[in-house]
Amino acid sequence: MGSELAVNRVSPGIPLEDDPDDFVGYELLIDFIKKRALHQLEGDIIEIGAYMGRGTAKLARFARRYGKKVYAIDVFDPGLDKTLSVSGIKAGDVYEAFLQGRSMLAAYQESTRAFDNIVTIREDSRKVSFPAERRFMFGFIDGCHQQEYVENDFYVIWPHLVSGGVLGLHDYRFDDWPEVTKAAHKLMHAHKREISAAYEIEGKYNILSLLLVKK
Numbered sequence: 001m002g003s004e005l006a007v008n009r010v011s012p013g014i015p016l017e018d019d020p021d022d023f024v025g026y027e028l029l030i031d032f033i034k035k036r037a038l039h040q041l042e043g044d045i046i047e048i049g050a051y052m053g054r055g056t057a058k059l060a061r062f063a064r065r066y067g068k069k070v071y072a073i074d075v076f077d078p079g080l081d082k083t084l085s086v087s088g089i090k091a092g093d094v095y096e097a098f099l100q101g102r103s104m105l106a107a108y109q110e111s112t113r114a115f116d117n118i119v120t121i122r123e124d125s126r127k128v129s130f131p132a133e134r135r136f137m138f139g140f141i142d143g144c145h146q147q148e149y150v151e152n153d154f155y156v157i158w159p160h161l162v163s164g165g166v167l168g169l170h171d172y173r174f175d176d177w178p179e180v181t182k183a184a185h186k187l188m189h190a191h192k193r194e195i196s197a198a199y200e201i202e203g204k205y206n207i208l209s210l211l212l213v214k215k
């Protein structure tokens, strides 16, 4: 099923930093936020799937300048994610491999310890909800790549996203995780009247993220 919304390619306007523990290229997201002046909107930033916290720290450094917080959700236990990729590799095994023996939580704490504007939520994203008054101007989803989780994570954020705010989905187009693409198309179709524009941007490992602007 197509999304019926045109998805326009954004060319990454800046080079990617050489940071092996950032698996997205968060500076591209921050550049997108800056160019659209999302920091002038009401609300904070939220990330689902913080992993080693390299992106969390980059988002927090940016958010701090505007008196904003970053809410970071993760279970911080690589063994919990048993999702199988198309090539038959378990997500948790990939997380373990890149950790190279480090504890995920310890790596996250090390990356983020300089920031007092991060709210860490150590929880399965299916169990997370926010009070109605919570507002986000930017959200990024990179947690469990199963369709039902991607959909869950969308609904954790979308009702709290302000008008003009942006919700990003990592792995929108990446052969290993086709369920993310399926979920994205379903969500774009279901919410097409609430979306003013959709973009895709290429980050690390040639993986495309989807960025949805809320009307």
Ligand SMILES: C[S@@+](CC[C@H](N)C(=O)[O-])C[C@H]1O[C@@H](n2cnc3c(N)ncnc32)[C@H](O)[C@@H]1O
Residues within 6 Å of the ligand: 021, 022, 023, 024, 025, 048, 049, 050, 051, 052, 053, 054, 055, 073, 074, 075, 076, 077, 078, 081, 095, 123, 124, 125, 126, 142, 143, 144, 149
């Ligand atoms: C691909 S990694 C995130 C990488 C991170 N965005 C980065 O680039 O550094 C996915 C993360 O989602 C987390 N995760 C998986 N399932 C989750 C769930 N149900 N709830 C919360 N976090 C989850 C994993 O622990 C892992 O840290």
